[in-house]
Amino acid sequence: MTGPQPPSLQIERQEADAQAPVRVRLEGDWSAAALARSGRLEALARAQAAAGPSAAWDLSGAARLDHLGAQWLWDAWGRRWPERLEATPAQRAMLERVARWSTLPPPPASGWLPGVRRQFLRLGAGLFLVADHLRDLLALVGQLALDLLALLRAPRMGPWRDVSGHLYRIGATALPITALVGFLIGVVLAYLTSQQLKLFGAETFIVNILGLSLIRELGPVLAAVLIAGRSGSTITAQIGVMRITEEIDAMRVMGIARGFRLVMPRVIALAVAMPLLTLWTTIAALIGGMLAAEVALGLSPAYFISNLPRAVQASNLGLAMGKSLVFGVLIALVGCHYGLRVKPNTESLGAGTTASVVTSITVVILVDALFAVLFKNVGI
Known part of the structure; x- marks a missing residue:
């Protein structure tokens, strides 16, 4: 046939x-x-x-x-x-x-009113999407709070092995790149600042400028941006792959709380690692600025180190450590949030990872601006 x-x-x-x-x-x-x-x-x-x-x-x-x-x-x-x-x-x-x-396709709408209607509907869809993200993030924060209370009641039952593993992958493996970037930022900032200070004969004030800017602002923000791009994307990708391979569904079937084993260890690890990485990055940036100041202005490292405590109050370091802890918690929450929203396809995984990095960096900058306004009288 x-x-x-x-x-x-x-x-x-x-x-x-x-x-x-x-x-x-x-x-x-x-x-x-x-x-x-x-x-x-x-x-x-x-x-x-x-x-x-x-x-x-x-x-x-x-x-x-x-x-x-x-x-x-x-x-x-x-x-x-x-x-x-x-x-x-x-x-x-x-x-x-x-x-x-058979019917003819409808003619395209003309005039300004259909365009306004489309923009209004697009705005409404965007608002609904933002509300959906905020709802899921609020639920994630609430579950994290409950998991932390459960951990305080029974510390021996905590996922400490997962926390130590994330500490190594997020903190220890990020030391070389953060030190390199911090060192180069310090060199560039010191060189550009020295060119302007020479015009006014105020070379000694480079210690004040570098110390305050690196310890208070650039060190925490630079470390947070690097970790958001490096570890935030990793968190989203790891949890997203677990969504695609149905490992999270298997955890639910076995009665394993995903917040206790997936979200909380990453939040704790980043909360501990971020202040240490910020301190490490700031030290590397100060070393780079100190060496550049010696080359460009002839200021010895001994003079730089001896004048740094007088130029920068200790409260600036405490503010930087507090900001870094908040940055770490927010980066972990955003990474877990987008990882849990990944749909079972590779396209959603890529889009979620990209959105996680962009959102984490944006949140870090917004929170840093909020800290700058709230603590404008601290250490100045």
Whole structure:
């Protein structure tokens, strides 16, 4: 038993008379199965366009014509009957049925009101999305608080092995990159500052500028941005892969609380690691600034170290450590939040990881601005 014949168009031209109308003959099986199997719809459309609007159509050679084939022909004719058409009664009945129930697409809306309506609906969709994120994040924070209370009641039952593992991966492995970036930032900042201080003969004030800017602001923010891009994305990817491979569903079936074993260890690890990484990054930046100050201004490292405690109050270091702890908790919460929202496909994993990094960095900058406003009189 042979399968359906592929659909085809045969264009017949009378070479003796160039003004004579073109005759288009249909051959093969014009059914849904044949059209889908042939993959020649674009070639058929080009042949139909070459025939022109005044062509005479002969459908008698088509072995079969179903609703899909009739719909294609009706659209190819511009949703109007051709001037000359040869078809069997069954084919004509099919075409009449398609012509009766086919509707034209709605015309595009014009004017400023439809555009305003689209923007309003887009704004509403964005607000609903933000509200959905805030609801899930609030639930995550509440569950974290309950898990911390449970940990305080029974410390021996805590996931300390997971905490130590995350401390190593988040903190210890980030020491080289944070030190390198901090050192280079200190060198650049000291070199650019020294060029301006030379103009006013205030070279000694470079200790005040570098100490206050690096200890109070740049050290915590720089470390947080690096950890947000490095470890925040890792947290989202790890939990997202667990969502895709249904490991989180398996944990739920086995009665393992995902907040206690997935979220809380990462939050604790980042809360502990961020202040230490901030201190490490700040020290590296100060060393870079101190060496650059010696090269550019001739200030010895001994002078820099001896004047740093007098130039920068200790409260600035305490403020930096407090900010770093908050940054670590927020980065962990944002990474876990987007990881738990990953859908079971790779596209959602990539989008969630990207959104996690961008959101973490944005949250760090916003919270740092909030700290700057609230504690503007501390250490200044």
